[in-house]
Amino acid sequence: MTRRFKIPLLFGLFLLITSLTIVSQTDPAKASRMKMQGMYLYQFAKNVYWPSEYNTGDFLIGIYGSKDLFNVLNNTFKDKVTGSQKIVFDFYESTSEIADCHLLFVSKEETSVITKVKKVLDQKTLLVTELTDISNSTSSMINLLYVNSRLKYQLNKSEAEKNNFKIGQTLTKLAYSTI
């Protein structure tokens, strides 16, 4: 027989192609994680009702402790609105920088300073904290946490109601737990 099978060449080519397409797997994983966190914050902005006196001007979301999340929010959720308010984002590196925001997100790396953070917040701010674990539940109004690989949230309704925030029904219904 003069003709020979050609298949052995196949794998080399496919391996070359596939190896070129999987450079830095962690970056997209990180980006998707940040987007999910951003999606939840956006849902909180849309499904929590602030007292009417805070419904004018821009809707400011402050991020404390996660520059990556801030960058994703600033790119992905740019020009989004809640009600009639345009959503804007700000990043804080220290508690002293925390300004007059509607919603403040504190990343899990910074939960140790929650008490300090709470001192500088005014009535207007809905505090959202990322938890490493539900047992570390904070006195924030909403806690974001991972349960079985899924990002979920815990509502602290009594804490939210102290500041006259009204939590929407959908948000309440779909919460992982409510305190």
Place this chain on the structure above:
Amino acid sequence: MSFFKKILSTVLIFGVFSNIFSQSTYCPEKMLLLQKYKSKEYENARGYIDTVLSQCPDQIQDAYFWHVCGFINLDVFKYVENKEAGSPTKAKAADCFIKSINLDIEKKYFDLNNKLIDYVSTFYYNDAVKILQKFDTKNQENALSYYNSFKKLKEISNPDYDFREKEVDFNFGIGMLYKMRYEKDKTNNKSLLDSCINYLNKSLEIDSDQYSANYNLGIMYHNLGVDIIMEELDIDADLEMVILMQEQAVNYFSKSLPFLKKVYQMKPQETSIVQGIAAVYYSLNDMEKHVEYMNILKELESNSGE
């Protein structure tokens, strides 16, 4: 002169005599056909096939006639059509050899017919592989058709042939073509993804240790999870949809892990696998495991830099 040519010369000489002295009716058209073929007028010879059949109907039952018809078609395919992949002539050649085998009670041409069927089958196989090698997604259906023709003929020429190795390779190759087509337009080609996964799984059903299929499924499932969140999840989606799509993404992340773990066992020094596993653990929020594999990755990278 090739192996087949040498044999054919003998067969032709034998055929001329057998035709003259056989009990079957003398068929001048058949003599002309043989003459044309001997003088390498392949197209003309082919043209005489139908004439012989209409003028000498007893040839329909003649194993030798079909054997020669096979040669004629095969040479048209080789020398006139320049072995064109889509040519139906090689199929005709194979059909003639098969007919010859079926009529050849004395098995005079059996071995040669079998070798020639095998020879034709190889063209089909190589044409199928060429499509895969060129990532010629437009001709994917042809690759399948060629491969099936290869199998059909090979089963005739070599009934005990073990297709396992080729099935593994071919299913993997087709799966990768589906993957490429899907990646060209992820939104509109979603159905191709299922086909891709099916073919890669078919490959693994035959050989569960096949590295490339395991590796690609592992990476693909993770990327699918990421794509759901990054590309399919609309930022204005309602909360129910966010939760639902996260669920789908996590399912994909979970599916990815066993495949990547398997290839990690095969190639523990391969950084792209370690990087993939670290990414999957990150996506599954298993930070302890993520850090463990990131440390392995760092170690591998520092060792390779030494």
